[in-house]
Amino acid sequence: MNERVLRVLEYDKIRGHVVRLASSSLGKARAQELAPSADLAEVEAGQQLTEEGVTVYRLRGLIPLGGIHDNRSLIRRAALGGMLSAQEMLDTADTIMAGRRLKKFLQDTNEEQSLPGMMQLAEMLPELKQLEDDIRQVVDDNGVVRDTASADLRKIRGEMRAQQARIKEKLESILRTPAYQKMLQDPIITQRNERYCVPVKVEYRGSFDGIVHDQSASGSTLFIEPASVVRLANALKELQIKEDREVQRILHQLSAQVGQHADELQDGQDALAELDFIFAKTAYARELRAVRPQMNDQGIVKVKRARHPLIDPSVVVPSDLRLGEDFILLVITGPNTGGKTVTLKTFGLLTLMAMSGLHVPTDENSVLSTFDEVFADIGDEQSIEQSLSTFSSHMTNIVKILDRVDFRSLVLFDELGAGTDPTEGAALAMSILDFLKERGVRTVATTHYSELKGYAYNEPNAINASVEFDVQSLRPTYRLLIGVPGRSNAFAISERLGLRREIIELAQSRLTTEDVAVDELIRKLEQNQHIANQEREQAEVLRRDLEALMDEFDKEKESFYQQKDRLMERAEEEARKAVQKAEKDAAEIVEELRRIAAEERGQIKEHRLIELRKELEGKAPKLKREAKKPKAMPSDRPLQTGDHVAVVHLGQKGHILEIKGNQVLVQIGMIKTKVKKDQLELLPPEKEPTRTIVGRKNVEAKRVSLELDLRGANVEEGIYAIDKRIDDALLGGLSTIHVIHGKGTGALRTGVQEYLRTHRQVKSFRFGVEGEGGNGVTVVTLK
Structure with a gap:
């Protein structure tokens, strides 16, 4: 994406907010690389990761990102055989622990809700618990090698502490000696150049035997290492050299272990950077109350209640934006300071954000597209150094744009054709728009030329739009009206500001009949669209209320059927027990009859006994259970869009608008509702309309x-x-x-x-x- 459009649309400020919200230097460095992509698959992957981040925040809240360090350079050094410092070792151990903690956190969250993208990154985080333990056994929490790191180090440091004690004891005896007390500036022991010294008055330099290591700023005090402790201090210095050699040996050995795991540690650094970056994008989405857009690469944009991300949410006015489906050219007309430029920048900036994998401040189900290039000519960018006028500066930029555009481009023009003669500027603007339209370029242009209103009316792939203006308050509402060209409102504004009525009437008389008719038509269109928008909003509220009532009704009906089934099952069980008892009694009676018959030599026939038994069995009650829901009569062909159908569980008729799997969208009067196929019964077509x-x-x-x-x-x-x-x-x-x-x-x-x-x-x-x-x-x- 060209840097000029990123600068003009203030994309760098968006990137700055993401950088600000990253928790580590790794994440901030990754966020600095944020840029739009024209690859739809890459954009969708970025959007998916941001959505997973939102899910994690929703389920778990605070994310454990503490303890992460940028260790990339020290890992490379260790891989090449270099030695790491004790502090670098501690940073490595802390980062291993932070990665392991974050991995466990994501694994636990994944059990609640699937996070496929994040789990791929989590798998890159190395465990390396043994390496972490080895480092912590050597280095303490202050970044110092422990005495217990080796037996030799423990012995050396023990000797050093004993030697330091001897030196201090010798110095303290000097401080207590009366002969020396008058020579000392203060009775204290200090260090200069890692040697133990006492502060001696300069006039006693010749009387105090020792080595001068420093002098005070005033020159009145010399810091002298007494001759009696020089030998002891030299012995301590030799022990310090041994200590340094042993510490380096230990750190070299530990650094080699880090180098052996360099690839795993580097992968972990990359994964931590990406995860921190994802959660920074997520935090920014939460700040903006942004949502994931539906993406495509066909140049189709349908954005609902879009808000400019850099304007205070308490004052920004949402706008609906459309492009690329019914029309590819949107011409926004109207007076200056009406909000046209803000609308244009909102369109461009949301496109760049979506192409960067960022969620956008719109309503749900908004649609945005990827573009190979986004071009913009916005604002007054004339160059004084090049002696270019405003018009020349804009035209120079437009020429560059026209040389590079194709059907996979988005072009944004602010005040196209401005800065020159209005007649020529309007004609030039229409020719530029023709050039872009013929090549299928998605274009949004703002203008105050009235000629472009008629141009957009007469072009099948173009449409007018305007930013609404409140004449009463003399302020723009910043609400975009697509399909309605802008009005100048010059007369109404002038009258509100106190211009004499006779002057306004004289000005109105100079307008042509066609100008008056067009202005009146635009006024009526604005009024009708305002009414239609209110009615649509009311209808949407009613539709949602009806769907909620229907859902509640279905739940109550299902509960009723379940309760009915339970009662029927209980009654059937009781009836079955009664029948079983009756059958048992009947069997006993039959057995008794057989016994009597045997005694009376067969006067009661066997077939008669069988008939009596069947008659008893037939008296058992049979309970028929009703269906849970009324079912539609099967049709002789599959349901199709436009079919006239009966919604059997509602007892209503309607027609099919859309079929998705087993779900069908049905229009019943002014209401749309979703039902299952088995609730629809195909009806004959209605009579021909009049x-x-x-x-x-x-x-x-x-x-x-x-x-x-x-x-x-x-x-x-x-x-x-x-x-x-x-x-x-x-x-x-x-x-x-x-x-x-x-x-x-x-x-x-x-x-x-x-x-x-x-x-x-x-x-x-x-x-x-x-x-x-x-x-x-x-x-x-x-x-």
Whole structure:
């Protein structure tokens, strides 16, 4: 990914937050390498590891990451036969212990919920308990080699302590001697250059026999090693040399052990760095309240309630962003300071974050795509040194972008064509967008040129959008409205700020009729979309409430059936016991009858006895258990999307919207619900829908198949009729309708298609072909 776009979109700040949240120098170094990837498999792997980190935090809370050190250089040195210091040995032991503790922690967590990616990393963490124990037997917690590291070292240090005691005893006797007391600046023993000295006044230098090792800053005191302790100190120095040699021998031997395990220790370092990095990404996701996006490499983006990650969460306004499915070019229009640039940066930055394996601050089920390259021309980057104007600077960058883009690129333009004559700038902007659109490049461009509104209306692969502006408060709401071009609001803002009414009226009179009509159309579209959004939100709440009630109903019904079964089983058991007793009694009676018959010489026949026994057995009660749930009648063919069906356990009719395995999404009136296949019974298709002709003054219904005639209606009347017809078509199991709007000025056609573009039940739409009405008809395919 080119460094310029990372800088412009402030990606380095995102990386800085991840670095900040890493616990060790290993993790921070790994986080510094964070970068977007165009490889979908690599991105998915990164997203999976971040999600596993979120799972660990959710299940276990605090992660044991203490005691980790960056030992990579010392491991390489040990592998080459070098000697490690005692402190480096201690760092090695601490890191082995930290890795073992983290491995056990992840293994325990994996038993609760599978962590396949992290377990692969955990397997790289070496146990090496014996090496850790060997190091701790030699080095104490302060990084000092223990006396017990070897017998020779223990003996040498014992002799050193005895020699030091003799030296101090000799010095203390000097301090107590009256002849010396007047020569000393202070009655203390000190060290200079690792030699024991006493502070002597400079004027007594000739009277005090010994070696001068230092002098005070004032020059009044000399630090002298008395001649009587020089021999003792030399003997101590010889012992210190022996100690150093023995310590080095011990450390060399221990370093060789570390070198033997260099590969395992290095793998462990890599795994610890990656795990610390993963948990840093996880901590950042928790800070942002971010979620894992669904990734693809097809250039499809559908983001719900996206928030810019670098803006205070208490003030940032979420926006819904779409690109790449119904259209590949998004033109955001509107006044300056309206939030267009923030929206553009949000789009680009979330894409880079997702490509880096980071979770993004959006709602669940948001969709983002990988791109081979992301290009951006944002902000005023004119170069004074190169004597370039704002326009020249932007155009230089745009030229470089156009030379490198392809259909696997994402391009972001801020104020495209600005900085020059408006007419020429708008024409140039449209030509640039044409160039990109023809090559299939996903493009988002902001502009304040009104000409680009009409451009986006007339292009099938483009759409207008705007950032909502509150005229009452004179502030942008920063909410993106896709499908609605921006309005300047100049007159409304000027009036709110106190400009004379007569001046505003004079300015309005200078506008063309077409300008006024377009502004009024945009106003109505904004109003309709606002109402539609509110209704969709209300419908979503109702749908969730209904699903919750249905789930509760199913649970209660299941509980009822289970209780009923238990009661039936108990009654059947009691009945069986009663029958068994009756059969026993009957058998005794039959046996008695046989005995009597034998005594009376066969007057009672055997077959009669058998008949009586069968009659007794037949009197045993048979209890029939009802099914737990009503079952649908089997159909003569598999269920298909669009089928008219009965939902037997609800006693309702609807039509199938989607089938996934055994789960079926069914539309019942205005409600969608998921049911199992065995609860659906195939019904005959409903009768053919009627054709409705909508006029400006009246509404008339006639029997015509699949068509809606809007000629003579205004945009609002047409939208109302379309919405009703779509509901009727969905209930009737139809997948296509024909909307007749005529050609005329094109206002009705444009308004209809903009409404269809944002309708949640519309899969796609197109103009009619020859024989269908051409541009006077829009053919709508429903989901």
